[in-house]
Every structure is written in C-alpha cells, then in structure tokens.
Amino acid sequence: MPHSPATDHGSLQLPGDGQLAVAVTTDAHTGLARYAVRAPHLLGVMVVAPYTVADELMPTGARLHFGDGAPPVRPYTPRPHEPVVHGVRVHGTATCADLGRLPDPDAVLFEGVVLGENYRTRRVADRARERLEAAVLAVLQHWHSLPNRHALVLVAARRSAPAAARRAQATLMTTEAALAATNRSIQEHEARRTRCAELASTPPTPTAPAAAATRLALADHHGQSAGSMVVRESAVNQPAGTVTYSVAGARLAGSVAIGPHPHSAEPVPDGISVRYGTSSPGNHHDHELVVNGVSLRGAWDHPTSQDLTPFVPRFLPAPSRADPHATAPVPDATKQWLWAVLRALATHYNHRPDISALRLAAAHARAPRRGRSEREVLGELRARQGELTKALVGLRQRLADSTALLP
Known part of the structure; x- marks a missing residue:
C-alpha cells in the first residue's frame, strides 16, 4: 500500500x-x-x-x-x-x-x-x-x-532539476555557438587590421592618367539600345580611387564621380560609389548633371562590382532636383535615362585597366582610419569573448549541479 x-x-x-x-x-x-x-x-x-x-x-x-x-x-x-x-x-x-x-x-x-x-x-x-x-x-x-524543511526543499529542487538541466544545456549550446562566432569574427578583424597596417606602410600603386574621350553605348533595363553618350575623364584618383567623368549627349550634360564603395568591409574596397550634382572634395571639375533639361542631384552606392552591367540593376536610387525650391517629382522618363547613363559609367569604371590600382589607392587613403576602427572592434570583440568564456564556466557548473540533482 x-x-x-x-x-x-x-x-x-x-x-x-x-x-x-x-x-x-x-x-x-x-x-x-x-x-x-x-x-x-x-x-x-x-x-x-x-x-x-x-x-x-x-x-x-x-x-x-x-x-x-x-x-x-x-x-x-x-x-x-x-x-x-x-x-x-x-x-x-x-x-x-x-x-x-x-x-x-x-x-x-x-x-x-x-x-x-x-x-x-x-x-x-x-x-x-x-x-x-x-x-x-x-x-x-x-x-x-x-x-525536515531541507528535505522538502531538496525534493522540490529534484522535481525541477530536469527542466533546469534542459535550460542549462540549451543556454550552454547557445553560448558556445556565440563564442565560436565571436572567435571567428576576431580572426577576420585581426586579418583586416593586419592588412590595413600593411597598406599604411607601403606606397600606393600608380594609377593610369586620364583616358581620351570615348563614346559609350546606353541600354535600358531590358538590354535594348538607348542611344549613346560621349565620356571624358576630367579627373583621375582625386580623391583616391575616384574618377570624375564629364558626359555629353542628347539631352545630357554634366559630371559624375565614381569610386569604390565607401563602406566596404574589406581593407581593399569593392563595389562602387556614384555621386552626381555636387562637387567632390578636392575636385573642381564637377558641374551639375542635367538630364532632359532637369538639373539633378543624387547618389548610388552598390556593395559589389561583379553584378553590374549596362542594364543591371534595373532600379537605382531616385534622383532629386538640384533646385531646392522645386517641388515637382523627377519625371519617370528622366529617371530611366539617368539610370542608363549611370549603369554605363559604372560598368566603364569597373573595366578600367587600372581598376585594381584605383581600389588600392582608396585602400591606402582609408588604411589609417580603417585600422583604428578595426582596433576598436577587436577591443569590443575580445571583451565579449571574455564575457562568454566566463559565462561558459558558470553554465557548465550549473549543468553539472542540475544533473546531479536528477532523481
């Protein structure tokens, strides 16, 4: 009984x-x-x-x-x-x-x-x-x-021990995964910091001089011909890695500056950064970009260069009118014409024979700032590494203690 x-x-x-x-x-x-x-x-x-x-x-x-x-x-x-x-x-x-x-x-x-x-x-x-x-x-x-209060407390602890052990095991696994990810991030950022130090201590590779004027074909996002434009390089490597293009064509005039992506994660940046409608620092050759009689301002940053063609990507950031008092939106036909121009220029920039030297020039200019940033990130990651390592000690002990309480 x-x-x-x-x-x-x-x-x-x-x-x-x-x-x-x-x-x-x-x-x-x-x-x-x-x-x-x-x-x-x-x-x-x-x-x-x-x-x-x-x-x-x-x-x-x-x-x-x-x-x-x-x-x-x-x-x-x-x-x-x-x-x-x-x-x-x-x-x-x-x-x-x-x-x-x-x-x-x-x-x-x-x-x-x-x-x-x-x-x-x-x-x-x-x-x-x-x-x-x-x-x-x-x-x-x-x-x-x-x-017998202690015995009652022990019984209650043993009844809750299976759930406590499961929680401790789950938290332990999550923390171990977080520590492994943190360790991988430390290795990646350490490699970037080392590369930035190397770039800062070596002279940049010379870039090619400005090329002669050339005519570029334009295409819409379907890949169909959309006319052409004349392109002249008005400034090269000013600022580092950037080429300023003067463009002229039917219902088209002005300048566009293209350089590597400003927020690339790698020490030697990839991607592109397109600016039009404003002067770049240290470059006095820019002037307003006028398309279909509309003066435009805007920018387009793209993180990679491998997927750029004269008709890809289909959509780009919408431009704004240069006139700060203008309220009418930019017509769709003007945007499509502008995007064809920018895609053609970005593709032309990526196919320059000295594109590697331009990206290295940008990397050299950014190396000191990027090196400081990497050191700051590494400090935060190592602090996180220490916290997780300490937490794992406590979690392993908690798992052992809760396992010991199992009936």
Missing part, C-alpha cells in the same frame, strides 16, 4: 493572545506542506511550497497557496478549502523571498482577493486581511523551522 504522509497537530501563537490550531502534513514526494488551520473567525487550508527566488537550483524562499491542492494557484479558479476569514473566502498566494526576515510582515508579499460572481474580484477587507496575514506569518515561520 502507498505510504500516507504523517500529520502533526499543534498550535501557533498569533499576535496578542490568539492561538492558531494547525494540522501539518508534509509530503516527501512533492515537497509540499499542507496546513489545515483553525482559529476564531478563521478556517481553511494553506499549502506551503519551496520557492525559487532568482535562478538558483535550491529554492531559498517559500510560497503559501490559499486552498487545497498542488500549485499553482490560477487566477479566477477557486480551490477547495480556501481560508474563510470573518466570513470572507480568500483566493491567492503569499510569498516570502527572504525567510530570514520573518516575522517582519514586510518580508511577505500578500496577494489575496475575494472572488465574487462571474469571477469578479475585490480586495480583502482590512479586518479579514489583518487576521489572515497574521496566520500566514505564523505558518511561514513554522514551515521555516520544520526539522
């Missing part, structure tokens, strides 16, 4: 001369302690369970549940034998996170309500609340002094 938990009878002192009669039943299989309580104007059952205050494996607090049955107390769901105080039935819990502070009433968070019809709740009246809180303090103090 299954073993029935033993019940101890006694009485607890209440404030003043009051006595609280209790019948205490502890369950070695669940870690719960059931208190059947009786005093003048008070009758019912309270169940005390070990309570995990923070994230510890061994509970250090206690939670008292009003009414019979296993935790938790669910909102708006009455439990059998809930305490009736001065004719009022109370539903809820009381929690003590610091048992060492008892019998200080401020150490207990009392969360009790009166359930009415249709699950409506109201606060417990002051007289009933004072009576119930005194009983709760007495019960919690008694539970804290139980000779």
Whole structure:
C-alpha cells in the first residue's frame, strides 16, 4: 500500500493572545506542506511550497497557496478549502523571498482577493486581511523551522532539476555557438587590421592618367539600345580611387564621380560609389548633371562590382532636383535615362585597366582610419569573448549541479 504522509497537530501563537490550531502534513514526494488551520473567525487550508527566488537550483524562499491542492494557484479558479476569514473566502498566494526576515510582515508579499460572481474580484477587507496575514506569518515561520524543511526543499529542487538541466544545456549550446562566432569574427578583424597596417606602410600603386574621350553605348533595363553618350575623364584618383567623368549627349550634360564603395568591409574596397550634382572634395571639375533639361542631384552606392552591367540593376536610387525650391517629382522618363547613363559609367569604371590600382589607392587613403576602427572592434570583440568564456564556466557548473540533482 502507498505510504500516507504523517500529520502533526499543534498550535501557533498569533499576535496578542490568539492561538492558531494547525494540522501539518508534509509530503516527501512533492515537497509540499499542507496546513489545515483553525482559529476564531478563521478556517481553511494553506499549502506551503519551496520557492525559487532568482535562478538558483535550491529554492531559498517559500510560497503559501490559499486552498487545497498542488500549485499553482490560477487566477479566477477557486480551490477547495480556501481560508474563510470573518466570513470572507480568500483566493491567492503569499510569498516570502527572504525567510530570514520573518516575522517582519514586510518580508511577505500578500496577494489575496475575494472572488465574487462571474469571477469578479475585490480586495480583502482590512479586518479579514489583518487576521489572515497574521496566520500566514505564523505558518511561514513554522514551515521555516520544520526539522525536515531541507528535505522538502531538496525534493522540490529534484522535481525541477530536469527542466533546469534542459535550460542549462540549451543556454550552454547557445553560448558556445556565440563564442565560436565571436572567435571567428576576431580572426577576420585581426586579418583586416593586419592588412590595413600593411597598406599604411607601403606606397600606393600608380594609377593610369586620364583616358581620351570615348563614346559609350546606353541600354535600358531590358538590354535594348538607348542611344549613346560621349565620356571624358576630367579627373583621375582625386580623391583616391575616384574618377570624375564629364558626359555629353542628347539631352545630357554634366559630371559624375565614381569610386569604390565607401563602406566596404574589406581593407581593399569593392563595389562602387556614384555621386552626381555636387562637387567632390578636392575636385573642381564637377558641374551639375542635367538630364532632359532637369538639373539633378543624387547618389548610388552598390556593395559589389561583379553584378553590374549596362542594364543591371534595373532600379537605382531616385534622383532629386538640384533646385531646392522645386517641388515637382523627377519625371519617370528622366529617371530611366539617368539610370542608363549611370549603369554605363559604372560598368566603364569597373573595366578600367587600372581598376585594381584605383581600389588600392582608396585602400591606402582609408588604411589609417580603417585600422583604428578595426582596433576598436577587436577591443569590443575580445571583451565579449571574455564575457562568454566566463559565462561558459558558470553554465557548465550549473549543468553539472542540475544533473546531479536528477532523481
């Protein structure tokens, strides 16, 4: 036959001369302690369970549940034998996170309500609340002094150990993956920092002089011919890696500056950066780009150079009118004509015979700034590496401790 938990009878002192009669039943299989309580104007059952205050494996607090049955107390769901105080039935819990502070009433968070019809709740009246809180303090103090309290706490810890072990294992795996990713990032940024230092300490490769004027074919995004334009290089490697093109054609005049992508992750940048409608620093050959009689301003940054053709990409960032007071949008035909011009120029820039030298020139100019940036990133990554390494020590210990508690 299954073993029935033993019940101890006694009485607890209440404030003043009051006595609280209790019948205490502890369950070695669940870690719960059931208190059947009786005093003048008070009758019912309270169940005390070990309570995990923070994230510890061994509970250090206690939670008292009003009414019979296993935790938790669910909102708006009455439990059998809930305490009736001065004719009022109370539903809820009381929690003590610091048992060492008892019998200080401020150490207990009392969360009790009166359930009415249709699950409506109201606060417990002051007289009933004072009576119930005194009983709760007495019960919690008694539970804290139980000779088998540690065994009850151990039972509760063992019951929650499987879930704790699963959480620790999952967190451990996530943290190990984060550390591996951080280590890979450190290697990548260290290689970039080294490359930046090499670039800063060596002279750049000379670039070719400005080429003669040439005519470029234009294409729409379907690859169909859209006419042509005359292109002349008005400045090369000013600023580093940038070529400024003067363009002329049907309903077309002005300048466009093209250089490597300004935010490339690699020390030697790839991609392109297109600027039109404004002068580049140190370059006084630029003038407004006029397409179909509309003066335009704008920019286009593209992170890679391998996918650029005279008809790809189909859409580019929309331009704006150079006139700051203009409100009318740029016509669609003007945008399409502009995009054909920019795609042709970007493709022409990428096929320059000295494109590698231009990218290296940009890399040399950016090397000191990029080197400082890489050092800052490496500092942050190494700090993160240290935090994750320390966290892994604690997680492995927690996994071992929770595994040791498994039944």
